[in-house]
Amino acid sequence: MRRIKYFMLTCVTVGCMALTGGCQGARGEGVAKEKSEESVITEASRDEKGIGKEEIVIVDQLGKEIVLDGVPERVATTIMPFPYIYYAVVGNSDHLIACNPSSLLAYEDSALKYMYPELAHANTEFVDTSFVVNIEELLKLEPEVVFQWNYMEEEIAKMEAAGIKVVALQYGTLEDLETWIRIIGKMFDKEKRAEELIAYFHDSVGEVTEKIDTLSLEDYKNILIMSDNLKVNGSGFYEYYVGKSGAVNPAQDLSGEALNVNMEQIYQWNPDIIYIGNFTSMQPSDIVGNKLEGQDWSVLDAVAKGQVYKIPIGGYRWDPPGVETPLMVKWLAKIQHPQLFEDLDMRKEVSDFYKEVYGFELTEAMLDEILNDTQDF
Structure with a gap:
């Protein structure tokens, strides 16, 4: 409280x-x-x-x-x-x-x-x-x-x-x-x-932006949000939590969601971090393990550093704007700027959020379901 x-x-x-x-x-x-x-x-x-x-x-x-x-x-x-x-x-x-x-x-x-x-x-x-x-x-x-x-x-x-x-x-x-x-x-x-x-x-997101505001734009991470295999989200979608968490979307010059791209374009963007949406069955291991036929993801910085994540599901998928967007902002900020958010404990944040917003106490197993499936490699 x-x-x-x-x-x-x-x-x-x-x-x-x-x-x-x-x-x-x-x-x-x-x-x-x-x-x-x-x-x-x-x-x-x-x-x-x-x-x-x-x-x-x-x-x-x-x-x-x-x-x-x-x-x-x-x-x-x-x-x-x-x-x-x-x-x-x-x-x-x-x-x-x-x-x-x-x-x-x-x-x-x-x-x-x-x-x-x-x-x-x-x-x-x-x-x-x-x-x-x-x-x-x-x-x-x-x-x-x-x-x-x-x-x-x-x-x-x-x-x-x-x-x-x-x-x-x-x-x-x-x-x-x-x-x-x-x-x-x-x-x-x-x-x-x-x-x-x-x-x-607003109060919860403000806790993140207060720290993000201390960064320069050069410190922002280059992130790619994939809605499916070789489909990315451009400007107009999710801009709120991208900016609030200290990131830039290299596909921001494109307009719309689920936009078809090729590997050459992704190589050019070479993102620091890749996020896979929860409206697709594609998993981080598909990219990190180079399991997608005819595609080589191994040369990307995000893959070399193991920075590929599946967006969580809480009360609903965290992809679209919703009541759990403050948790999405914090989750992204923790991944993108680990030193700046060293003291941010996402398990505690999610637990406290559910108590305060839903009046519900999550068990440890429930917290595992929300947060532990973001990487499967």
Whole structure:
């Protein structure tokens, strides 16, 4: 709780975010239902179960207003990282009734399965991994609201034509993540909780950037983030944690993700460190052991020094922006600048984070699952 107390003393400009106990106290039925002044749900509007009954108005990332009759009890999402962000804000809940099948694939490999067993029962038959919805299957679930990507315009129109309320979300930036957290917070009467999470996020990352700011750009590491074999991520993706951790992406002149490149280009970049994303089955040993047919990785500095890592899975994959991005920033900084972060114990950081953010105590075996599979050679 040290960081939370520190934030209360130093970040008063955020306003009214009484963090003491906040990140741990948002779990269970006994959670205090304190709200910001902007909340449209009043204590008088609650029934005996504590569920809000007055209208809730959400503005999504298409600028569209969605009016709900109260806190929804039947929620579906096509968006893969949504369940663990939902859990961080809301806690254990049977209200998330359906999700993307890819979410449950990640769930089985993640720490979320220990914290949120209810999610295992979520329906995945209504949507495929490309976010296309089967309306007939979705209607059977009788959702009160569905979350969908903002660029899936035809899918949104299809659901709305069937009388389903849809909240459109946008992916990519830290600001987008904060918007997700605030939308979830407002929808589920957790606005104070949402602001606590956002404040904790910035406070935690700030511990890293305070040290990174002492470096010159010449000290930054040249890192390559691979989404799959000979596919890299360029500018516009993950720039936040690359810069915050004291690194530069040699593919930053390219725009987009999962961009096809050849070995000649990778030789030219010659990265200090290679990170392999968690949306691919490719492992560090495939590169270090030169197991990829027709490719010779042995001449790269990163390979010669054994600096090839698999990005971890915590509550979800650490690749995209999420509530565990502060851990991603710290993990990267520790690898890239070991002397500067000599005192940074990632096992303790992850353990403390889970206690403070999720109110959950990881076992040593669970910590091993998160951190020990990053190198397999």
